Amino acid sequence: MPSSSTHIATPGIQVSLNELIEMRHRARELQLFSTNAKHSPLAGLHHSKLRGRGVDFDQVRVYQPGDDVRTIDWRVTARSQVPHTKVFHEERERPIYILVEQSRRLFFGSSLMFKSVLAAHAASLIGWAVLGHNDRIGGLVFGNNQQHEIKPRRSKQSLLQLLNRLARANQTLHSELQVAGDDFSLALRRAREVLRPGSLAIVLCDERALSDSAEQQLTLLARHTDLLLLPLSDPLDHDLPAAGLLRFSQGDAQLELDTHSSDLRQAYRQTADARRARWKLLAQKLGTPLMPLTTQSPPLEQIREHLQALRPRKSR
Incomplete structure (x- = not known):
């Protein structure tokens, strides 16, 4: 490495x-x-109900009443002539x-x-x-x-x-x-x-x-x-300081902002507030x-x- x-x-x-x-x-x-x-703040994430393939194969055992028929192992069943089912465990x-x-x-x-x-x-x-x-x-x-x-x-x-x-x-x-x-x-x-x-x-x-x-x-x-x-x-x-005229450049582009303008600072703050509100929503x-x-x-x-x-x- x-x-x-x-x-x-x-x-x-x-x-x-x-x-x-x-x-x-x-x-x-x-x-x-x-x-x-119960003491884990992220328990709901880490111990959430598994979705999809969040389980690992464990073993094959004899089918029991109540087992999901979709988990029947047909190869083992055909070979033994006794219904067998696959057992999975949470990884x-x-x-x-x-x-x-x-x-x-x-x-x-x-x-x-x-x-x-x-x-x-x-x-x-x-x-x-x-x-x-x-x-x-x-x-x-x-x-x-x-x-x-x-x-x-x-x-x-x-x-x-x-x-x-x-x-x-x-x-x-x-x-x-x-x-x-x-x-x-x-x-x-x-x-x-x-x-x-x-x-x-x-x-x-x-x-x-x-x-x-x-x-x-x-x-x-x-x-x-x-x-x-x-x-x-x-x-x-989130907030522009009242620092007077600020100049910004990016390549050939240039921008001047008069940060003494209360309207400019308020608009800047509102844009930032909207951005944070979007994340929260x-x-x-x-x-x-x-x-x-x-x-x-x-x-x-x-x-x-x-x-x-x-x-x-x-x-x-």
Whole structure:
């Protein structure tokens, strides 16, 4: 496996593979899944009723009254002249697939870290927590018209491959801006192709990535997999400071904004509020947890707060 551990990362701006590996120690504090179902905030996801092929073959035994006739093993029945049925058991591991964005639009931050670093740290924490729960871990790093996929396996090597891809993608974000495509929709489409029923897809993307196409792909993906949505943002995505005339450039295009204009700042805030409301409405429609993350604090603290809010309340 190619190594990116020798890269010297600037804290908060870029990440290294070693940095993501070291986060395994903090992941122990992140109780995404609990063996005690009633204390697990994501129990509804991880122990949901299996859909489709979420079971493994166990054994063949003599048919008993009440058994589903569709599970009769006709070969064994014909050979023994006694009806036999196949017995299945719920698989102990489930594929968990982390989709994490590393695109140029995430290469920005006004607080503790860049959004690209926030995505990498959160994905690493979740990956180590998943591995500690003995689930199969895989994922897709996407952005800048590229995809790097690691198939889910219950293997530390699989997670290290994913983190290596993540670190390498993160370290190239300083390069020239490429033509933007709908990378998020394409990544979701790929997830639909490879994930089998009963899998869990954990999505880490820019809050601004929710296009009509992406929303459609998320809705289709939710039909046969569970979802956990973690949109990423920076305070400047939601509010413009009254900083006077600001100039922005992208290639040959230039834009000037007079941030002293209260109308401009209000319109900017309303657009951001609508964006957040869209995520919330989608999560409610799909029945999936929504855990937005911001660059203002470490992801471990934020995810723990979200999990605490999701934790089932004790009945009086």
